[in-house]
Amino acid sequence: MAHFAQIENDTVTQVIVVHNNELLVDGVETESKGIEFCESLFDGVWKQTSYNAATNGFRKQFAGVGFTYSETADVFIAPKPFVSWSLDANYDWQAPIAYPADGKQYSWDESNQVWVLAG
Numbered sequence: 394m395a396h397f398a399q400i401e402n403d404t405v406t407q408v409i410v411v412h413n414n415e416l417l418v419d420g421v422e423t424e425s426k427g428i429e430f431c432e433s434l435f436d437g438v439w440k441q442t443s444y445n446a447a448t449n450g451f452r453k454q455f456a457g458v459g460f461t462y463s464e465t466a467d468v469f470i471a472p473k474p475f476v477s478w479s480l481d482a483n484y485d486w487q488a489p490i491a492y493p494a495d496g497k498q499y500s501w502d503e504s505n506q507v508w509v510l511a512g
Contacts, residue, residue, distance in 0.1 A: 394410050395415075396411070396442050396456075397409055397428070397431045397439045398442045399437045400438045400439070400462045401437055403462055403463070404459065404461055405469065407458060408442060411427050424441045440462060442455050442469060455469070456469040459472045471486065476503065490508065497510060498510070
């Protein structure tokens with residue numbers, strides 16, 4: 394199964410599953426054929442997304458509703474987790490202070506701008 398994200402104003406509004414048969418051109422799966430299929434069902438701009446994006450580099454990560462699509466970089470970007478965080482050159486959100494490297498679990502405290510030990 395393939396997955397396609399509908400994009401409106403650079404924001405993912407829905408993700409649908411498309412059977413691989415709908416992507417076939419001369420026995421080969423193509424994104425363009427999948428987009429054509431999606432456009433026959435719904436309006437809007439469509440891009441393929443993949444659960445394996447982290448390992449195969451396909452558009453950075455699997456798209457979800459509320460994600461942003463960067464046409465320039467051809468990647469999906471997760472929603473900004475906190476106001477203070479910024480997007481790095483790899484399209485990952487970074488806290489203003491690096492995550493502690495001591496092997497322990499932390500959560501971000503936005504109001505105090507610090508990592509807090511979990512538990």
